[in-house]
Amino acid sequence: MDIETLVQRNKDDLAVLEQCLGYRFTDLRLLQKALIHSSFAFEQAQIDKNNEILEFLGDAVLDLVIGHTLCKRFPEMREGELTRLRSSLVNETHLATMARNLKLGDFLCLGKGEDASNGRNKSSILSCAYEAVIGAILEDSDYPTVAVIVNKFFVPDMAGKKEELLMADAKSRLQEALQEKFNEAPSYRIDEEEGPSHQKIFTVSVLFREEALGSGTGSSKKEAEQRAAATTLDSLDDVIGKFSS
Template sequence: MGTTIANLIQDNEEGLHELQERIGYRFRDLRLLQLSLIHSSFAFERLDDGRHNETQEFLGDAVLDLTVGYILFVRFPEMREGKLTRIRSALVNEQGLADRAREIDLGKYLLLGKGENASNGRDKSSILSCAYEALVGALFLDGGYDQALAFVRRFFEPHIDQHQEQLVSADAKSSLQELLQERFNEGPEYMLTGEEGPAHARLFSITVTFQGEELGSGRASSKKEAEQQAARAALDYLAPRQG
């Protein structure tokens, strides 16, 4: 015989209270909060109606796009749309949301099926990020847009403040590609110019060129990061020429 959402609220009363303290918001309808913590594996095994958090996750995904987008729009009013989109993506991708979930120890409160529980599902980024979206969806349903925005501000703005430079320069390759395509209808080229060090600690040197001119170079332990460094250097080199 299965259980119900109401039964789960009674059984998890202490945990639900603790989580509300952690997020700084008290739910009027605890069913919304409880549902956001139910993984599909638990629902299929234990719940009478089989309801789980994926519908609230869908809503929360949209709420996060809107609220994070608004925060970035206000924070960087002169920034181009393409870069704003990439920064938002870096903040609300699976890893970013899983990190925010870990900040509030969300995994502790999740209800998982036996298999997921045994395989350390409480710390899987995929499960944590989905649950975080479901939590935001629940908060939006319970308190409306203003409460959802306040929550997102509380947990995302410190991260933006601490990592603003990295976020703004994130995915420099895309920014350089966009800039050159827009101005010249042509993209840059990346060349591997050197490899050094032992196999377990290789360092790669990459140079980025455009129409035969060297724009910048990078050196890192992966080709991907070296290319990003080269692209950032190119953007810095090109900045005085823009206008």
């Protein structure tokens, strides 16, 4: 079955997907090709007529658009932090979530075996298909157009992902800052444990030169330490000033 036949057969479904994407294709064959998994192409004896090249293109587009947007929105972040933040937005899990939000699995062309094994809900297949759709939009239009569409879907998650990253990385950032300034690292002290063994709440303090700098609570020691470090980072300038005098 060739692409033109698939487009005619799936014309109504493709129109629904276009509406979800907020983009109307000049060449619907590109959108259709983005939805063809290799298992379907193999069964149709058209092994090269799948979405893998568009997936490759979409992967590059997402890295560039999201990387550029992050640099503009968060100019205070360092290169390593920006890299980790971009990775949290374009990894398989998050891309599969974006695909599920579009119900992209409903539109995929899968081989019979892949379809029978719940392929429409596999994160690996969904994330690749999402990248392929982005690649198809670029092929059908131009970079400014695809950048607008990518940002429409990804910008709402950027601030939340940034906070998750900074919270998860708070201990490392605090240690780097104190070691750079004083050549010493902070330590952590468990101040309190509350609740039953399966629902404990820990309160932890950050110590530097035996003085408490900040505290945090969490359902694990690690989480409490990260929160304590994050609290300390909020007043880092005051901390550095205090120990520098």
